[in-house]
Amino acid sequence: MPTRRTAAVTALAAALAVTATACGGGSASGGGDNSSPGTLTYWASNQGTSLENDRQVLEPELRAFEQQTGIKVKLEVIPWSDLLNRILAAASSGQGPDVLNIGNTWSASLQATGALLPFDAAAFQKIGGKERFLPAALDSAGAAGKDPAAVPLYSMAYGLYYNKKLFAAAGIDHPPATWEELVADGKKLTTDGRYGLALEGGNVSENVHHAFVLGKQHGADFFDTAGKPAFDSPGAVAAVKQYVDLLGTEKIAAPGNAEYANNQSVTDFATGKAAMLMWQAAGANLKSHGMNPEDYGVAPVPAPAGATGDRATTSMVAGINLAVFKNTRNTDGALKFVSFLTGTEEQTRLNRTYGSIPPVKEAQADPAFTTPELKTLAGVLGSGAKPLPQVANESQFETLVGTAVKNLLAAAAAGKPATEDSVKAELTKAQQQMPAAG
Structure with a gap:
């Protein structure tokens, strides 16, 4: 969502250098702002027509996740004008959410702070495998040669x-x-x-x-x-x-x-x-x-x-990525939540609601994504899109x-x-x- 992200990009340009030196990554004892191992905090970006619209979309999905896993998710929808400043403050202090949305073009810059959990082979295995995602979307998830700092959630072109x-x-x-x-x-x-x-x-x-x-x-x-x-x-x-x-x-x-x-x-x-x-x-x-x-x-x-x-x-490869805060007290629970949000069923439901393209390949088979518009954009994303430079x-x-x-x-x-x-x-x-x- 380019117009929503302009202020956030400007903020990162001014603040990232300070954050990168202030944050050396977290530890399990540092903790996020969640208060219980049975609870996760999720910072969602504003994708709908309003913050309240996003809450109406997401709250039923979070309740379904709680029914499946017993893990309660505290949701906060953050406007794009504030999101990056909140992430930077969390990275600097070590006190942040468990799971969060980031603009995919921020991935390498936020990766450089050390505040996000790398998605290595073990982490990908816990969310169903790396091969489920569109390669172009994964290419916009962190610097080349490093484990991705996030995984794709909503894709656009x-x-x-x-x-x-x-x-x-x-x-x-x-x-x-x-x-x-x-x-x-x-x-x-x-x-x-x-x-x-x-x-x-x-x-x-x-x-x-x-x-x-x-x-x-x-x-x-x-x-x-x-x-x-x-x-x-x-x-x-x-x-x-x-x-x-x-x-x-x-x-x-x-x-x-x-x-x-x-x-x-x-x-x-x-x-x-x-x-x-x-x-x-x-x-x-x-x-x-x-x-x-x-x-x-x-x-x-x-x-x-x-x-x-x-x-x-x-x-360019456009979209929203899903990251795990490295200081989470509940890495396993956070990865279960990432697995849930990137599962085929949720990918279909959420991307259909927001008019975006599922970065999970299997979800694209749903008829909702075969409209002339989205079929064209999915083709662009699959073969004609390149990620913005993945540098700090x-x-x-x-x-x-x-x-x-x-x-x-x-x-x-x-x-x-x-x-x-x-x-x-x-x-x-x-x-x-x-x-x-x-």
Whole structure:
């Protein structure tokens, strides 16, 4: 959920260095904030329409778990604006929940604090096995070469949403598969106060997600093989310029999109002010604005013609991971709870409720996940999605590069289209603000 996570990502950029040095991991005697071995505390992220909606969804499931195991779960649903600060405070003090939700792109950064229980072979065996999960989702659960710091709970991917009626009126009979086609279609669709594409340019997380995908398509990873930032490489510069040009040079997105940060682009698409939208599992949001599934189609985000491998990337791996606090007094109970939430039945029920994709492969067989939208997004997640860089400084990368793109979009909206020099200058400045490794 990108807009909910922006404040949290910013908080991590400021606080992680302190936490990493303050927390050396926990011990069984340290204890979380649970008071009894027969009780677990669960910090859930806000996935529904409100905190109360999440409680209504989750409380019956927790009671079912208690009936099965005798273990009572104390639930706290935490808004995204507070979640990361709460996790960081728990990591620093050693007093935290037993089980918690984390944004999957935080995994490597929080792994570096030592506060989360590693999912080694024994832990995976207790929750039914590593092979049950989508490989792409597991790739966004911690740094390469280390045991994952969490397991996937809810998965999402980006798709290109397009308005079928507006496409037909413009004489366009299929969604664009390449960026050249997207720009050409966008220009046909930009007319009478409507634009071809809606962007969420004031949203740091959205910006960095698209910069990452385009970076992959241009052969840029934003970090080198040693984990050092490479924000201003030629490929990264080309990727960011291409994205900003959708608003600045190509003018298929409205200048006001540079300020959008609270799902306004989704609203514009749903109300016909824009004909295309790149978003994660937007169906429930679109329905809340009166747009029905038959009104739109969903296709993969464009890629270069004939692209293969990383250059065919069309989404970052999006989603929510489930972690166990290392200081829990009840590791066995916590792993039983993780096993319950990642079981096929619960995966089906919870992801169906939230409109997300089950990262557990067996759960995807449920008819609820075979709608045209979710079937397309599941295909993207399975073959076209790559995890954001799994390095300890990943969250700082999100904040700094996302802000650089925001600045460039604002300049373009003000009549100053991006140039290679202006893009490189912004990305170089972002790279210079990265903390030193170690």
